[in-house]
Amino acid sequence: MKRFPRHDLYIIINNFWVQYSEGKFGFSVQQRIWQAKKDCKRFAYKVG
Incomplete structure (x- = not known):
């Protein structure tokens, strides 16, 4: 197999x-x- 679909x-x-x-x-x-959250700082805090 040469290519694998990215979405898959x-x-x-x-x-x-x-x-x-x-x-x-x-x-x-x-x-x-x-x-x-839609806020970079709050998102980063939540995901670590």
Whole structure:
């Protein structure tokens, strides 16, 4: 396989990350926090 679709890789990584961190980490988790905070300092504090 020469190419792997980026979006598929994103979904796979995110799903594993969320699953194995018991919902504490993942791209989707960070996106949800960012949408709630919408402030760089507050976002950085929340995600560490």
